[in-house]
Amino acid sequence: MKKTTTYLIIMIAFSFFYSNSAIGGRQSKCSTEVQHLVYSSNFDVSEQPNFDIFDSVCKPLPQDDNQILSSVLVLNENFYFIWIVSIIDKANTEVLATYKEYIYEDATIRVEKGRMWLDTAPYMLTDTTRAVGVRLDISYSGSCMSMASDGNHLTLFDTANIKDKKLRPILTSLPMTYHRNRGDVFCSIHNNPTLRKIHEQGKSYIQVLSTKTNGYNDLRVITKTKVIYYPNRDNEQIVLAEHRYKNDLKFDGESYLKGNHDKIPSLEFNEIVNLDHLLIEKNLLNETPKRIINNTPLNKALKKGMSYPEYDSVEAAISFKENMQEDLDVVLDKPWQQKTLIDSDDSDRYRYHPMGAVVNSSLYLLYVEKNAANQTISIYENNIITGENHEVYSTKNTDLMFYAAEIDIKDEKLIFSPDRKKGVFYCYNIGSANAIYECDIKVRSRSQDDEPLVSPNNRYTVLPYYSVSSSMKINKKEFNRKIKDWEVAYEAAVSRYIDNPSSITYGYKTVILNDYKNYKSEMLFSVGHADFLIGRFSWANDSNAFYFDNSGAFACIWEYDIVNKKLQKIVPEHEAESPFYINFEGRDFIIYLEGNNIKIATP
Known part of the structure; x- marks a missing residue:
């Protein structure tokens, strides 16, 4: 040695x-x-x-x-x-x-070579004490920059007060570059021309002030940002707005930024907001949004076993439309082709909450199953293309069976809470076959009967109304705090459709759409059938259509096309319920329950 x-x-x-x-x-x-x-x-x-x-x-x-x-x-x-x-x-x-x-390393941190910089700018803490910095750019947001990412994190070290050969950080991991999504959720791997790609990008720098706190100079973080619109034309960029934020940091005797990371560059900047209204103000929205056309050939593995069900007559559509309160196109004779993914070959097994996800070019089915023979509740994953199966989780607790179970898919993860009383959530990385792990991400139940359902691009909320009391439960402040006078406009819009409360309470099933881009509310349709009870919703990726099931004599699964104002019965079977939308290889699919079978359908 x-x-x-x-x-x-x-x-x-x-x-x-x-x-x-x-x-x-x-x-x-x-x-x-x-x-x-x-x-x-x-x-x-x-x-x-x-x-x-x-x-x-x-x-x-x-x-x-x-x-x-x-x-x-x-x-x-x-x-x-x-x-x-x-x-x-x-x-x-x-x-x-x-x-x-x-x-x-995890989903948000990725270490790569060449991403360190030594920052020796004159960060004078006192007249004689100078700090030095190191910047690490190890943040990772993946290919889908849906909400936010920060980078180029700066840590400053005090070079004067060294004890026991330990270098003391006085400012830790301050982001110096920022990105926020201000438009539709935009994934580079799904270059959809209907999406509004708006980013706010910013860079920060530090000024040393003459004022002091606890013996060290105060620091001012200045961040300049630009709101940029990408209209999908030859990489064109249009600057919609520019902002400047400042935040003064004071030394508390140990560090400058203890507990204040969420205030940098400002609380306002860190809020999730949609700035589509800037496109309207600058007359940049001349084009009409279009639905994605399902002209991609059907995957061979999915095509096998597909067939079209029987459908209603044109006369039935006319009769149904006569009971609608809005002028829209009703289509009952063009159902989607369908096939069974999991059949009910075992009378002791019951299925719940079918969901789908696309991960690494594979299509996965996830669902909850109860085995009545041993009273076990399990979550299963099925690779629809290869047929591979994996048991994700198993328990004796019955909470995952309930209609209001807290289970959903986000960012290629299955997130669920097996015990609502404990309130602990677990994550599973879809397609990995790895063990579940406790996570901080929480999801609500997909059963949101009297709640607004927000579109993926945050442009729309859809509210199914069953009565005046349930329709007015929306937390308008929470959803509209960034839109001036919207609350008044919303109240006025709703009052036009609820001028006769008894008509809604005693049978009319009304669906109202709030459009945050054009600042208006409108009734999509109201069905004059007492047993037409609207159930679960699922949005299309492009936010221009949604899917729902209903109960009663007209029970089935429907698609509502917002752009073309068309209501189409896509699964005519009366037992069909719980639609879950997924886009795979450029085609629209829904995964759903029919009785105790799990099925998939596509145009």
Whole structure:
């Protein structure tokens, strides 16, 4: 051990004397000898001789060119990263101070080479104390930037107050770049021309103020952002608005940003809002939205066994339409082709909550099943293309059976709570066949009879009304706090349709659409059948159509096309219920229950 250490020190001293890459004025990759010094100062070289330096950067300190600032990422054998920031005395080949942090990759963090920068801007904490920074850009948002992502995280270190060779961070992981989605949910892998792609992108910088708190200068974070519209024409970009945010940070004796990350760059910026109204103000919405046309050939594995059911006559459609209160196209004679995915070959098994997801170009079915023989409730995953099956979870608790069970799919994850009293949610990465894990993501029940149903692009909410009392349960402040005078407009719109409350209470099943882009509410349809009770909803990806089941003599599954104002019966069987929309390989599908069978249908 002593011989190895001596050899390393000799080699490091030799390298510092001759290597420009280690002491040059610009940031560069640390020399092998510097990497060895950093590693041997933090780990036992004799026990771990084959260490893996994943990435490194070095730079002389501006206040003392005899010292080097280094940032090194070490890849552990258990596949997590150890981030080591050091100040090195190059003359004595000695590590003066070190900061160490563990980094674990997950759905939001991805470590890649070349994503570290040493920030030696003049961050003067006092007249004589200067902080140095390291920026890590390891945030990951995937191909679908649906809501938000931050990057280029800055950590500042106090170089003056070093104790026990520990480098102290005084500002930790402050994002310096921001992205927020301000339009429709937009995925690069599904380049849908009907979607409104609006991003707000920002960059931050820090000003050192003359005012002081607890002996250190206050810092001001200034963020400048642009709201950019991408009209899908040759990468054209149109700037809709520009914003400037500022936030002053004060030193509390230990750090500058303790507990205030959500206030940077501002609370207003971090809210999820849709800025489609800017397109209206600038007359950029001349085109009419269109439905996705299902002209993609049907996958061979899905095509096998597909057939068209019997359908109602044109006369039945005319009779049905006579009971509608709105002028719309009603189609009863063009059902979708369908086939069974899971049949009821076992009378002891009952199915609930069929759902679908597309992950890595495969189509998955997920559902809840009760085995009456042993009173077990299980969640199953089925690869519809390959036929592979996997049991995700099993329990004796019956909560997952209920109509109001808290189970849904988000971001390629199945999220569910098996015990509503405990309120603990679990996640399963669809298609992975891995174990479930406890997660912070929560979902509500898909049973939202008296609640507004928000479209994927946040443009619409649909409200099925069964009575005046249920129709007025909407939390208008929550859904419309960014739209001026909308609450008054909404009340006026609803009053036009509920001028005779008894007509709705005693049978009329009314569906009202709130359009947040055009600031209006309208009744889509109202059915004059006392037993036409609207059930579960599911939105199409393009937000221009939705699907629902209903009970009564006209029980089936329907599609409502918002653009063409068309109500179409797509599954005529009376036992069909619980539609779940999915788009696979450019085609619309719904997965649904029919009795105890799970089926799939497509145009």
